[in-house]
Amino acid sequence: MNGVIADPAGEGDYGFELPALRAVPPVAPPVGFAERWEAWAAAAAEVDPDPRMTPLGRADGRSLFLVDHTVADGLRARGWFATAVGGMPPRVGIVHGHGYGGREAPDFDRVPDDAAVFFPVARGQGSLNAGLGAPTPADGHVLHGIHSIDEYVLGRCAVDLWHAGSALRALAGPIPLYYVGESFGGGIGALALPWDDRFVGATLIVPSFGQYDLRLRLPCEGSGERVRAHVGAHPASREVLRFFDASTAATFVRVPVRVECALRDRHVPPPGQFAVANAIDEATGAELELDVQPYGHREYRGLDAVRSRAFAATHAHIDRVLSRASAEKENP
Known part of the structure; x- marks a missing residue:
């Protein structure tokens, strides 16, 4: 591992300005990368999600339910499902991930009225799934299983997103899926997205787990610091991480993102985020919509306006993605 890249001003730019960030390349896949992810996706497709619902009343004009369903390794994870507003037939299903630590309640800001939505909670995280299949973040979640490609927690969490999609479709019908995820959820979404053709698009917000060649050189305040310290003490773990680089996975994306x-x-260093965006290659049939924002993982003046524009942009992106998918279906 090369030398550490300092962040002298403490602002989280690490000396990278926008032109340099747009030039950060994705990491090339190791031998067997696509084959292993395709095998995991094929196995997940055979699992009956068997969702069981507990009504929770109304939220945002929707019927809201607590759901437990089957995920990888035969576990039963819990999350929330909500219908489209007013019970209208949904046009799309949103699988809505979360940041590191889990979520404690649904958040509908990026969910259109005509969408059903499933809010999975990652194994080991949040009050719903604390300790299920992995330790909590405080107890080392991000290092769980890092000795093994087949057992590493990031892979298991990405596989669980496919199971969340299956649970959503079991409850809402065979509608197209769209993914939304921030930070941890953005990186996990990038890992999962290329291998499941039920997903027609995604919004990835300050995605984590991108460009480990750089990420392991960038001290941070997020979960990446725990990984960086571990790999420094256990260099063999670097070879496992090659199969969980969000920038590598993004080179296989074939849908608009x-x-x-x-x-x-300071939590998810920008070079890793931009590596994920830079990996999305329109020549492969993917399509990148890039929104450059001033800060991530912090409050700042103007944040509310940035968020409002971003929420509206996700809604507009979903509309465009569904129109594209419909056109491709009519003219294959």
Whole structure:
């Protein structure tokens, strides 16, 4: 591993300005990368999600339910499902990930009225799934299983997103899926997205787990610091991480993706975020919509306006993605 890259001003830019960030390349896949992810996806497709619902009343004009369903390794994870507003037939299903630590309640800001939505909670995270299949973040979640490609927690969490999609479709019908995820959820989404053709698009917000060649050189305040310290003490773990680089996975994306990247971020260093965006190659049939924002993982003046524009942009992106998918279906 090369020398550490300092962040002298403490602003989280690490000396990278926008032109340099747009030039950060994705990491090339190791031998067997696509084959292993395709095998995991094929196995996940055979699993009956068997969702069981507990009504929770109404939220945002929708019927809201607590759901437990089957995920990888035969576990039963919990999350939330909500219908489209007013019970209208949904046009799309949103699988809505979360940041590191889990979520404690649904958040509908990026969910259109005519969408059903499933809010999975990652194994080991949040009050719903604390300790299920992995330790909590405080107890080392991001290092769980890092000795093994088949057992590493990031892979298991990405596989669980496919199971969340299956649970959503079991409850809402065979509608197209769209993914939304921020930070941890953005990186996990990038890992999962290329291998499941039920997903027609995604919004990835300040995505984590991108460009480990750089990420392991960038001290940070997020979960990446725990990984960086571990790999420093156990260099063999670097070979496992090659199969969980979000920038590598993004080179296999074939659908439109909106990526929101921050110029400064002390939790998820910007070079890793931009590597995910830079990996999305229109020549492969993918389509990148890049939104460059001033900061990630912090409050700042103007944040509310940035968020409002981003929420509206995700809604517009979903509309365009569904129109494209419909056109491709009519003219294959």
